[in-house]
Amino acid sequence: MTWISKAxxxxxxxxxxxxxxxxxxxxxLVVYPIGLxxxxxxxxxxxxxxxxxxxxxxxxxxxxxxxxxxxxxxxxLLLVQVPVMLFLATMIAFLYETRKGGGPVYRFIYYLPYTxxxxxxxxxxSYIFSDSMSPLHPLLSxxxxxNVKLLTRANVPGILLVIILxxxxxxxxxxxxxxxxxIPKEYSEAAQIDGAGLWQIAFRIKLPLxxxxxxxxxxxxxxxxxxxxxxxxxxxxxVVLPLNYTPAMYIYNSAFSQGRFTYxxxxxxxxxxxxxxxxxxxxxxxxxxxLGRRD
Amino acid sequence: xxxxALALLLALALSVGVCAADYYPEYTGPPVEITMWAWTSNENxxxxxxxKVYPNITVIWEDFGVHYEKAQTALxxxxxxxxxxxxxxxxxxxxxxxxxxxxxxxWLDEETFVKLYGEQALGWCSMDGEIYGTPQDSGAxxxxxxxxxxxxxxxxxxTTWEEFAxxxxxxxxxxxxxxxxxxxxxxxxxxxxxxxxxxGKMFDxxxxxxxxxxxxxIAEKVFEFWGELIDEGTxxxxxxxxxxxxxxxxxxxxxxxxxxxWFAEWLRYNAPDSEGMWRVIAPPNFDPSNPHNGMLGGSxxxxxxxxxxxxxxAIFVNWLNSHPDSLRCLNQYSNLPIMVSxxxxxxxxxxxxxxSFFGGQNIVEELWHAHxxxxxxxxxxxxxxxxxxxxSLLLQDYVDxxxxxxxxxxxxxxxxxxGFMEEFGYFNVIVGELxx
Numbered sequence: 076m077t078w079i080s081k082a083x084x085x086x087x088x089x090x091x092x093x094x095x096x097x098x099x100x101x102x103x104l105v106v107y108p109i110g111l112x113x114x115x116x117x118x119x120x121x122x123x124x125x126x127x128x129x130x131x132x133x134x135x136x137x138x139x140x141x142x143x144x145x146x147x148x149x150x151x152l153l154l155v156q157v158p159v160m161l162f163l164a165t166m167i168a169f170l171y172e173t174r175k176g177g178g179p180v181y182r183f184i185y186y187l188p189y190t191x192x193x194x195x196x197x198x199x200x201s202y203i204f205s206d207s208m209s210p211l212h213p214l215l216s217x218x219x220x221x222n223v224k225l226l227t228r229a230n231v232p233g234i235l236l237v238i239i240l241x242x243x244x245x246x247x248x249x250x251x252x253x254x255x256x257x258i259p260k261e262y263s264e265a266a267q268i269d270g271a272g273l274w275q276i277a278f279r280i281k282l283p284l285x286x287x288x289x290x291x292x293x294x295x296x297x298x299x300x301x302x303x304x305x306x307x308x309x310x311x312x313x314v315v316l317p318l319n320y321t322p323a324m325y326i327y328n329s330a331f332s333q334g335r336f337t338y339x340x341x342x343x344x345x346x347x348x349x350x351x352x353x354x355x356x357x358x359x360x361x362x363x364x365x366l367g368r369r370d
Numbered sequence: 371x372x373x374x375a376l377a378l379l380l381a382l383a384l385s386v387g388v389c390a391a392d393y394y395p396e397y398t399g400p401p402v403e404i405t406m407w408a409w410t411s412n413e414n415x416x417x418x419x420x421x422k423v424y425p426n427i428t429v430i431w432e433d434f435g436v437h438y439e440k441a442q443t444a445l446x447x448x449x450x451x452x453x454x455x456x457x458x459x460x461x462x463x464x465x466x467x468x469x470x471x472x473x474x475x476x477w478l479d480e481e482t483f484v485k486l487y488g489e490q491a492l493g494w495c496s497m498d499g500e501i502y503g504t505p506q507d508s509g510a511x512x513x514x515x516x517x518x519x520x521x522x523x524x525x526x527x528x529t530t531w532e533e534f535a536x537x538x539x540x541x542x543x544x545x546x547x548x549x550x551x552x553x554x555x556x557x558x559x560x561x562x563x564x565x566x567x568x569x570g571k572m573f574d575x576x577x578x579x580x581x582x583x584x585x586x587x588i589a590e591k592v593f594e595f596w597g598e599l600i601d602e603g604t605x606x607x608x609x610x611x612x613x614x615x616x617x618x619x620x621x622x623x624x625x626x627x628x629x630x631x632w633f634a635e636w637l638r639y640n641a642p643d644s645e646g647m648w649r650v651i652a653p654p655n656f657d658p659s660n661p662h663n664g665m666l667g668g669s670x671x672x673x674x675x676x677x678x679x680x681x682x683x684a685i686f687v688n689w690l691n692s693h694p695d696s697l698r699c700l701n702q703y704s705n706l707p708i709m710v711s712x713x714x715x716x717x718x719x720x721x722x723x724x725x726s727f728f729g730g731q732n733i734v735e736e737l738w739h740a741h742x743x744x745x746x747x748x749x750x751x752x753x754x755x756x757x758x759x760x761x762s763l764l765l766q767d768y769v770d771x772x773x774x775x776x777x778x779x780x781x782x783x784x785x786x787x788x789g790f791m792e793e794f795g796y797f798n799v800i801v802g803e804l805x806x
Contacts, residue, residue, distance in 0.1 A: 120446060121468065121794075121795065122445055122446070122467075122468030122469050122470065123445055123446065123447075123448040123468070123469060123470075123675070124469070125448075201612070201613065202613055205612075205613050205614045205617075206614045207613075207614045207617045207618060207621075207623075208613060208614070208617060227770070228766060228770065229770075312609075312611070312612040312613075313609060313612050313613070313614065314609065314766075315555060315556055315609070315762040315763060315765070315766035317759070317763055318759050328755075330442070330443075331438070331439040331442050331443070332438070332442075332755040333753075333755055333756065333794075334442045334445065334446060334464075334468070336442075336443075336446040
């Protein structure tokens with residue numbers, strides 16, 4: 076080829092060689108299954124019998140109130156848990172910074188919950204909120220609250236909030252902290268010379284500089300909220316939760332307890348589209364602000 | 371005289387031999403390997419015995435934590451099911467209806483099936499005259515009760531539901547912090563089982579039609595009975611199979627449990643601190659002169675549509691669930707109430723021993739008695755997980771105060787179930803009547 080120089084071709088090939096391990100796994104385990112899922116979602120299925128139905132599954136899902144109701148919990152988490160967690164994590168990261176060497180012991184301790192698999196912590200938390208064994212009952216009785224039923228269906232969103240905050244705040248703080256130490260020292264030194272206090276530096280100088288990483292974290296956690304499964308699944312052993320408590324639970328139950336695989340696949344595709352569209356929207360509007368772009 | 375006895379014995383042995391040969395046909399194919407998915411423990415002892423008799427059939431037993439999920443996936447994929455699949459009787463109609471199994475009448479005809487497993491078992495293992503598998507354990511309902519609490523509060527073991535209610539009220543008055551009986555919040559098997567136990571049913575399948583009638587007199591009577599006790603606060607529904615419930619059984623805060631007879635084994639392993647306290651008896655009846663029983667759980671072993679060796683698989687499932695050598699192993703190592711097979715009678719007396727966990731009671735005999743009271747059967751609906759979840763949500767609504775009268779749940783449940791049948795494409799549904 077004459078329109079591409081040899082050196083450039085070589086560089087491109089080299090780049091792909093380095094990308095190959097990622098690409099193989101990504102295409103094999105993400106792109107290919109999604110493509111297969113899209114194809115499956117165009118079929119009707121009962122047992123081993125499958126027949127082409129075109130967009131019928133999608134039409135049914137748009138009319139399936141069970142599917143849309145399942146977004147209540149993700150929305151609650153998105154609007155409450157994610158902002159609260161990002162705020163707490165940022166505060167904790169600022170506190171890390173005030174310690175010598177970033178408070179390695181605290182960082183370690185706060186990071187620990189993240190290392191416990193969600194299912195395992197779900198079991199432990201369900202004991203903590205159980206009727207007969209909860210260690211919270213003696214505490215509550217100190218305040219004159221005897222025999223309070225903690226795990227009721229109405230309390231589940233609150234309990235989810237506690238579990239997810241417990242599990243991910245330390246991890247998020249760790250990520251925020253690592254962005255924090257990447258901010259050049261000169262900024263805060265200059266501010267200090269100008270007479271700014273510790274918290275003033277934190278909120279006026281550092282926080283705006285953390286905007287990029289915080290938006291990324293927001294998107295990651297928003298995706299997590301959309302897909303929440305482990306925690307409500309475990310709590311479902313102690314209190315009756317509907318099959319469609321979250322979108323992921325509804326997809327799982329539709330496939331594995333009702334055997335409606337293609338319908339579940341179509342819901343999965345819709346969930347993926349919603350998640351992608353949401354991330355794209357946030358990135359785009361946030362990108363404009365960060366880069367000061369004006370179209 | 372001695373010679374006559376000997377001759378008789380010989381004749382008997384011969385006739386048993388002939389019979390046995392009829393029950394278990396010879397395997398004529400080439401050496402094969404078949405796979406089986408089952409979650410029960412220690413099936414390998416029976417398999418070893420089987421392979422001694424059928425050296426050309428090798429059985430590979432696999433056990434996964436996600437049994438039904440894997441089975442549903444393989445079924446939808448059109449390949450990947452093992453030769454033999456263990457399925458609970460309540461879920462079996464769904465699998466039969468979906469074409470997950472293949473008929474084995476060629477190797478186990480209906481006459482032999484009925485001889486080996488009884489007429490009722492046809493309802494759990496066959497549909498439209500096609501036999502798909504064999505039943506293993508019994509879910510015959512039994513009343514498990516705490517002797518220590520009965521002694522302490524001067525209670526009498528009830529034989530009628532009227533007496534049961536009387537004892538429940540007496541107990542509640544004496545020990546308001548304890549539960550006399552805590553029916554499950556959900557667990558449709560239990561509620562359907564108790565209707566069955568009173569000689570009734572709520573649905574069935576006959577000649578290509580599904581029948582649904584939840585508000586028939588027997589079902590209503592059962593729901594009114596429990597509804598009265600629950601509405602007045604004498605007993606409370608509670609969620610089963612979780613940490614709180616295990617704890618209540620272990621610590622003795624619940625005086626009685628109505629459950630399938632496999633529960634004896636479950637208690638032994640999950641409530642070890644209650645050793646010696648429990649006793650078992652056949653459940654109360656509305657009319658003790660005409661007693662019935664029903665089942666709660668129990669599983670069969672079915673030959674799947676994906677099996678390439680249905681002959682070997684059919685011979686195996688039949689041998690596994692009826693041959694005395696296998697029944698002995700399943701009783702001894704898997705601790706299962708494998709009482710569905712009529713040949714259990716041949717081994718029951720050697721298996722029936724005093725059980726220290728049950729305070730020295732000979733529970734095998736009691737459970738065998740409970741099992742033999744089962745005298746009706748029906749086919750479950752092919753949408754069991756929806757049926758189950760619908761009831762759970764209604765009971766939770768009741769607990770949350772959204773439904774005032776417990777017995778009102780029954781028609782609401784029926785309405786939802788009818789809706790599910792339609793949603794899942796079953797239009798051959800007849801509502802408001804049941805076949806005999």
